[in-house]
Amino acid sequence: MLRNVEDARDVAQTTFLKAFEHLADYDETRKFYSWLYRIALNESLDTLGARKPFDPISGDEEDKTPGPEQRAEGDQLSRAIDEALARIKPEYRAVITLRHFMHLSYQDMGEILMLPEKTVKSRLYEARQLLREDLLLRGAT
Amino acid sequence: MANPGQLVLINAEIDGDLDAAQRAELARTLLADPKARELRDDLRRLCQTLDAVPLVDPPPGLQESILAAMPQMAPPLRRLGDRPAGVTRRYAPAITVWRYAALLAGLLIAGGVMFELVRSPALEPSELAGTIALDPAATLVDSAQIARGPVSGRVSLYRDRAALTLRFEVTASTPIDARVSSEGHILQILAVTRGGGTVSDGGTPGMPAAAALPGVAMHGQDITVTFISDGRRVGSATLRAPAGR
Numbered sequence: 610m611l612r613n614v615e616d617a618r619d620v621a622q623t624t625f626l627k628a629f630e631h632l633a634d635y636d637e638t639r640k641f642y643s644w645l646y647r648i649a650l651n652e653s654l655d656t657l658g659a660r661k662p663f664d665p666i667s668g669d670e671e672d673k674t675p676g677p678e679q680r681a682e683g684d685q686l687s688r689a690i691d692e693a694l695a696r697i698k699p700e701y702r703a704v705i706t707l708r709h710f711m712h713l714s715y716q717d718m719g720e721i722l723m724l725p726e727k728t729v730k731s732r733l734y735e736a737r738q739l740l741r742e743d744l745l746l747r748g749a750t
Numbered sequence: 751m752a753n754p755g756q757l758v759l760i761n762a763e764i765d766g767d768l769d770a771a772q773r774a775e776l777a778r779t780l781l782a783d784p785k786a787r788e789l790r791d792d793l794r795r796l797c798q799t800l801d802a803v804p805l806v807d808p809p810p811g812l813q814e815s816i817l818a819a820m821p822q823m824a825p826p827l828r829r830l831g832d833r834p835a836g837v838t839r840r841y842a843p844a845i846t847v848w849r850y851a852a853l854l855a856g857l858l859i860a861g862g863v864m865f866e867l868v869r870s871p872a873l874e875p876s877e878l879a880g881t882i883a884l885d886p887a888a889t890l891v892d893s894a895q896i897a898r899g900p901v902s903g904r905v906s907l908y909r910d911r912a913a914l915t916l917r918f919e920v921t922a923s924t925p926i927d928a929r930v931s932s933e934g935h936i937l938q939i940l941a942v943t944r945g946g947g948t949v950s951d952g953g954t955p956g957m958p959a960a961a962a963l964p965g966v967a968m969h970g971q972d973i974t975v976t977f978i979s980d981g982r983r984v985g986s987a988t989l990r991a992p993a994g995r
Contacts, residue, residue: 614809618808618812621808621812621816622812622815622816622819625816625820626819626820629820642933686795686799687799687803690796690799690800705800709797709800709801709803710800710803710805711931712801712931712932712933712971712972712974713933714971717933730761733761734757734758734761737761737764737793737797741796744792745792
């Protein structure tokens, strides 16, 4: 989501400390991890929003020279997708993260994003389409 | 360019949300429109690749540093007297204890969310499980064939009275671990096969490895199994949990 190890570390720490601080506000009728993910997501978006418009991504995770095993076609696509994800808006990256990396249901995603399921679906469909268009544009599919 | 109706159908198919009538409609669309077929193939490949991205665990020391910071903060005492509607006072302390336990569990389980896609050479699983013998009374729920890449064979999901169990009948030339994720619950199973091109024998020699999935829900959700060799993803499979206990 953040594509920067130090930012991710800070957000993780802030998330759990905020969760601890606001534990009394947690609504037991909701899933705990949805609440926690929502805090994490909001913190991530705040962090991304605070970055300068052209803040470079940390060199830790960008453009490492691929080893021989990374040259396989599947890995090339993974890498291209990874880079495409960095170029789409955080709102789209968030739905991709929740759906494809955390394997959450639309209901859970709606709770986390505080959006109706229908909106979550259409945003995810748009995000997939944007990724595809980005990959096509760069000849990466 | 696909029309919005096609996009919805294709995406719903990827998510496994199509009913029979919609499947038939999509089949007709794909037959008639090569562009729609291309779109569907691209999106399916994209989503399969996304689904197979392994979670990366938090860097060493992060969990400890967060846990160490917590007691130094003022505890949320000002709200401890507030009770949810319908909850009597005598239950409030138990709920508070549960909240703290849930937070700590969340810290262990959900810690990976911020770190995915950030490459890390080390894999330190949030929860570890060893392999066990499969309960003979367990019933098969779902299974998937793994045919490509360095891992091949079959992974099957079983259900017994208490929980779900994964059974691995896989071969590989190198030792393989498996990472299981379902709705934010992440479990790493060590040595589902020890390599050498033989069927996995993580438990009893000659017997396929099996691993229980404590805490994994049963309400029809997807369970993703990612195979890892030497810190790298080498294959994956998605299984569907049974709906309802």
